[in-house]
Amino acid sequence: MSIKLFSVEYDQVNERGTFSPGDVLSGSVTVVASKETKVQCLMVNAKGKAEVKWYDQNGRTTVLHQDEENYFDLEYIILQDKNKGDGSEIIRQGRSVYPFTFVIPNTDMPSSYDGKWGRIAFSLQAQLTQSIWSIHKTRIEFPFLTKSEFPFGSKSEMLIIGLQERQCATKISFYGSGKVTLNVTSEKMGLTQGETMEVSVEVINSSNRVVTPKFFLCEKQLFVAQSEAIMHTNEILFGKGESVSARSSRTISNVLSIPPQLNPTFLNCSMIKLEYTLKVTLGDPLARDPDIKLPLVILQASSQPCHQKTK
Template identity: 70%
Template sequence: MMTVKHFSLEYDKVNEQGTYSPGEVLTGKVTVVTSKKIKVQCFLVKAKGKAKVTWHEQDGQTPVVHSNKKKYFYFEHIILQDKNKGDGSEIMGPGRNVYPFSFVIPNTDMPSTYKGKWGEITYSLRAQLTQSIWLVHKTKTEFPFLTKSEFPFASKSEMILIGLKEQQHATRISFFGSGKITLNVTSEKMGLKQGEAMGVFVEVLNDSARRVIPKFCLCEKQTFVARSKKTVHTKDILFGTGVAVPAESRQTITKVLRIPPQLPPTFFNCCMMKLEYRIKVTLDVPLMRDSEIKLPLVILQGSPKPHQQKPERSVWFSKLPG
């Protein structure tokens, strides 16, 4: 019968989210319950931070795997270690045994915990109790890591920081058989915190013979890099449709975009993956090309501020010809 009845690992939660950041001390405990005293060769806890990407492609008839990984830190904390390297001279008593541990997380710029389509950034703890070469007990848990960088995407571009609070706008003119459609889109700003909301304003000048309906999406773009190879995964999150704009008419539509609080923030501070977002507005018109507009959007970490409703028609729209 197994003498080790219970083997668990847990870390101390220092805040509601249970997150840790660079420079902080990570503490926890390992609990071992045994039915009798046992001999131990080695008993240790490991802390690791790493990023890893993997995806598969087909090169003709040959499947190709692209992968890469990066280690941010690796530490070991030895709880028990026999003195003669393998003779099992250390003894653990019967019953419930609790062993505390602690690690200082390096105070360097590391990306937050993230899991994407073909890659992930993980921070984990592992405990290993070795009784003999044939009898090894293991357990693992991951802890959420949060970067200290307020802007983990703009380390090389101060212009992005300046533009976070600026209004974004774009125009698209499309032509097809029954006429011309002009689409003007404005968002209140480029930077939004998780859970925050803002208005997206759309003006449609419909000079065609059919009605059109604007659709609003939040576009997520994940980029993964393995040495010289790159792959991209995109996903659209629909957050609403506008009212129909009749033929030969002009109408302004306002939609409130609310960022889901659980949506990961934008980041660029990982050499193997990055996460970007766009606001996309399209016109639901069959067989019509170039009927979409994308505006940049940066999702920031942190508690959102209450959304303040703005006038349905922005100042920028008022400058358009009647």
């Protein structure tokens, strides 16, 4: 019990506090010992990986779906006994600080992300081994931001071409003997975090009911493990438009604002993907086929910090 404190920390390289491919990741390990202590090894690992995990219930059987992908696993040895086992390295009494430095591989990797059944995490783990019966570990995550402006993998060319193009869609919904026609137009498909966009909805209400268009941001998280996939969806209410009376028409324009803390779209991870759509609906359970969905791509804002969770 001579080790009273064991911690690891890193130095920030920018105002965001994020790291990207090719960056130098420096930090230090702090050890506080109540007396002079012999150790076998003191080391630090820098890791980046994606992992997914979920359970399916098949009758009485529970099936585990799990997989992971490693992006890098770097090792830095601070202290190691020369005879590999005699514990000849000494940590002095009191507080000792040991610096370390890594260079993050300059390859395409997705940003840090926490999802429903998976996450992409980048971490530092320090380990102090006194003997096979006495091992101390400490871990901290650091936020990682991809260098790719468009992290869309194989879909990049198709998506990039359409990011600034105007989008239009039409849908006819039936309410009993009447019908309602929706014509939806959005300024573009690609928006950065915190950006606003005007969406125009022409409502031709030939029914005998009052209808009110609603705007939703729909999030789709896809997780893949060993050829099995599971999806998690979430809807955020953007707002409501003005009501349209029976047997009347109206064009409604709403300015929608992308939440600045929203995770950007990414498709460049083999096991986790994040996509969005803009949904315009009349929100009436009596209507048949009442929704219009337009693709929406959320891009990383250059001035936005990384909003991922850390442990």
